[in-house]
Amino acid sequence: MSTAAILHVAAAVLLAPLLQGTMSRTKAVFAGRRGQPLLQLYYDVWKLLGKGAVYSRSATWLLRAGPSVGLAAVSTALLFVPFAGVRALAAFSGDLVLFAYLLGLMRFFTVLAALDTGSSFEGMGASREVAFSALAEPALLLGLAALARRAGGFSLSDCYGAVRLFDFGPSGGLPLLLIGSAFFVVYLAENARIPFDDPDTHLELTMIHEVMVLDHGGPDLAIVQYAAALKHWVLGALVTGILLPVRTGRVAIDFAAALGAMFLLAVATGCVESTMARVRLTRAPQLLVSATVLSGLGLMLILR
Amino acid sequence: MREWIDAATALVVLSNLRLLGTSRLLACVRIVAVQGILLALLPLLSHAGDLTLRVALQATASMITKGIVFPWLLTRAVRGADVRRELDPIVGYTPSLLIGGALLGVALWLGWRLPLPGSTGSQFLIAVSLYTIMVGLFMIVARRMAITQVLGYLVMENGIYTFGLAFAEKEPLLVEMGILLDVFVAVFVMGIMIYNINREFDHIDTDRLSELKG
Numbered sequence: 149m150s151t152a153a154i155l156h157v158a159a160a161v162l163l164a165p166l167l168q169g170t171m172s173r174t175k176a177v178f179a180g181r182r183g184q185p186l187l188q189l190y191y192d193v194w195k196l197l198g199k200g201a202v203y204s205r206s207a208t209w210l211l212r213a214g215p216s217v218g219l220a221a222v223s224t225a226l227l228f229v230p231f232a233g234v235r236a237l238a239a240f241s242g243d244l245v246l247f248a249y250l251l252g253l254m255r256f257f258t259v260l261a262a263l264d265t266g267s268s269f270e271g272m273g274a275s276r277e278v279a280f281s282a283l284a285e286p287a288l289l290l291g292l293a294a295l296a297r298r299a300g301g302f303s304l305s306d307c308y309g310a311v312r313l314f315d316f317g318p319s320g321g322l323p324l325l326l327i328g329s330a331f332f333v334v335y336l337a338e339n340a341r342i343p344f345d346d347p348d349t350h351l352e353l354t355m356i357h358e359v360m361v362l363d364h365g366g367p368d369l370a371i372v373q374y375a376a377a378l379k380h381w382v383l384g385a386l387v388t389g390i391l392l393p394v395r396t397g398r399v400a401i402d403f404a405a406a407l408g409a410m411f412l413l414a415v416a417t418g419c420v421e422s423t424m425a426r427v428r429l430t431r432a433p434q435l436l437v438s439a440t441v442l443s444g445l446g447l448m449l450i451l452r
Numbered sequence: 453m454r455e456w457i458d459a460a461t462a463l464v465v466l467s468n469l470r471l472l473g474t475s476r477l478l479a480c481v482r483i484v485a486v487q488g489i490l491l492a493l494l495p496l497l498s499h500a501g502d503l504t505l506r507v508a509l510q511a512t513a514s515m516i517t518k519g520i521v522f523p524w525l526l527t528r529a530v531r532g533a534d535v536r537r538e539l540d541p542i543v544g545y546t547p548s549l550l551i552g553g554a555l556l557g558v559a560l561w562l563g564w565r566l567p568l569p570g571s572t573g574s575q576f577l578i579a580v581s582l583y584t585i586m587v588g589l590f591m592i593v594a595r596r597m598a599i600t601q602v603l604g605y606l607v608m609e610n611g612i613y614t615f616g617l618a619f620a621e622k623e624p625l626l627v628e629m630g631i632l633l634d635v636f637v638a639v640f641v642m643g644i645m646i647y648n649i650n651r652e653f654d655h656i657d658t659d660r661l662s663e664l665k666g
Contacts (some may be wrong), residue, residue: 321455322462434546436475441469441553446561449462452576 153400156231159407166190166379167384167414174418178378179248181434196370201389204363207234207264214261215364215371221254222378229385233395238303244292247304250380254375255281262360273359276429280344280356283436284337287443291327291334293392294447298323311393326446328390333439337384337432339376342421344432347419384413457497457601460490461580465556468587471607472548475537477599481526484603484610487584488518491610494617510628514613517636521608525643530599533650543594552587559583577618584611598649598656602642609635 153282169186176183176387185191203211227238228247259278261271296302299310311324337344340357349355361372385406392412467487471480492515499507530536545549563579586606592601613631650656 270653322459326462334476434549437546437553438469438473439654441549441556442466444553445462445556448556449576452560452564 152232152234152235152403153237155403156229157226157237159231160226160378160381160404163407163410164318164381165193167380167410168377170411170414171418171421172404174415175422178418178422187287188440189373193370193374196365196373197367201366201368204265205223206266207363210257210361211261212302212368214257214264215368215375216255216283218254219371219375219378221250221257222375222382225250225254225382226378229251229382230308230389231385232398232402233309233393233398234402235305235309239303241302244296244302244304244307245289248292251379252281256378258360258372261364262306263333263365267363269359270362273356276356277360280337280432280436283433283440284334287330287436288334288438290440290443290447291330294327297447298450307392310387311390312395313393323446323449324390326442326449328387329385330384330439331390333442335387336417336420337436337439338383339380341417342425343395343427343435346426368408380390381410384410388413454558457494458576459502460494460497461577464490464580464610467547468584468607469549471591471603472552472587473545475539475541475545476533477530477537478527478632480600480603481523481530484526484606485523485609487610488551489515491617492518492616498617513629514632516524517632518605518606518610521636522639525639526602528597529643529646533656535597535599535656538595538597538600541600543590548594551590554630554655555586555590556583559586561564563656577614577662581611581614581618584608584614587611596657597660598658601658602639602646605642606635606639 166186166189168189169184172188173183173186211422225247228236228243228250230239255277259274262274282395290303292307295307299306301307301310336342345356345358347358349358357376361369364372377422388406388409392405392409394402394409396402396405463488467483470486471483474483481519481546492511495507496503496511525561559582560579562582563575566578567575576590585608588604588606588611591604591607595604597600611633616628646656649661
């Protein structure tokens with residue numbers, strides 16, 4: 149348990165909402181607008197936390213449990229994420245499977261809470277969310293399997309500890325690029341960004357994540373939004389850990405570079421959102437299947 | 453150099469997957485052209501140290517035919533037939549991608565299990581050549597349009613070319629040029645055929661060609 153690992157958790161908890169602010173600012177710059185303040189999500193969360201909660205009379209405890217379980221799951225997942233080449237706070241052999249299923253647990257409870265309200269719109273969103281994440285999971289797990297094989301250890305910290313920048317060996321470079329791009333697609337899909345879902349739209353027929361939280365209000369919505377920001381951070385750290393692993397040996401420099409990479413990823417996501425249109429709902433699975441195939445190709449290149 | 457060869461072969465694999473997943477005919481033609489150019493680059497990369505005139509000539513010839521002449525002929529056929537995309541293939545695009553992924557696994561397994569005598573290239577190159585042949589065959593079986601079937605044929609030829617590349621350090625010039633000429637004539641004839649079929653029947657759907665007219 150090192151100071152840097154504790155610092156990473158603190159940075160994630162404090163800075164995660166800022167990532168979304170960076171994304172929306174990038175989009176605003178692209179569109180020629182001034183855009184909302186960088187700290188908008190903090191204001192939103194603060195405002196919502198001060199409000200009272202309203203629950204539908206027909207809903208059960210599942211609706212109330214959804215946001216809290218989601219936040220708990222994603223915070224636990226955060227403890228397993230290595231950052232800047234430093235081992236994570238918690239790491240044991242096989243934690244990458246636990247990591248994948250903590251995210252799965254979060255999704256499961258969001259879906260349950262959405263179904264619990266009995267709204268047909270939310271049911272639709274839930275069905276889409278489950279369909280997409282069922283396709284995103286193989287991409288993530290195959291990629292993690294490749295990294296584990298490469299590093300010879302079944303812990304996320306082992307996997308990411310073995311990644312180096314400018315590594316053009318037979319199991320570096322190309323396979324890492326393939327897995328990194330597959331993870332980027334998974335990151336976009338899991339965080340409900342364009343090209344899978346448009347976070348700005350409020351049209352029921354196209355939303356996925358937004359539609360599932362329609363019945364949450366007040367502190368619950370604050371928790372949902374904050375958990376979504378944390379999930380951004382967690383998956384973003386997986387992407388930047390592969391694509392931009394700066395390892396100089398000095399922890400301070402590495403840490404600053406990794407933080408910079410996170411915000412670079414946020415800007416890149418903003419650019420993707422500004423230049424691409426959301427793909428048709430029927431085409432989205434094809435993108436995810438391509439990501440799975442990319443991960444699989446990376447795994448085969450490493451196995452060879 | 454080994455890394456560059458690996459990168460080129462991996463790009464060939466990715467182009468195969470892209471081909472399986474796209475429905476736009478012009479995009480398909482372009483992908484096959486890129487694949488042809490990548491494969492023509494391979495002998496140049498593997499002979500980078502001892503580049504002879506013959507290797508350079510062979511690579512240039514196949515680059516020009518596969519990268520410029522075939523795309524031009526096929527683009528003309530696509531424009532002439534006035535179709536932009538294949539809407540109703542026998543196997544859909546997402547299943548095609550999944551099958552493509554499975555075929556890749558089979559090809560790599562076969563590539564490992566098949567240590568060829570006298571093979572000079574890497575086992576990976578053999579696997580990729582088998583994969584390219586399979587994808588070409590799959591395209592011919594799973595698509596309805598004459599154009600996409602011609603593309604499948606071209607991809608299959610690309611695979612055979614890669615196989616030769618992995619198998620023999622230097623292919624006899626005559627054999628190489630003969631194959632290239634054969635393919636050229638085939639694509640030339642097929643391009644004209646597609647144009648004429650389209651003019652006669654107003655479509656290039658090969659499934660409907662089995663019924664007699666009148």
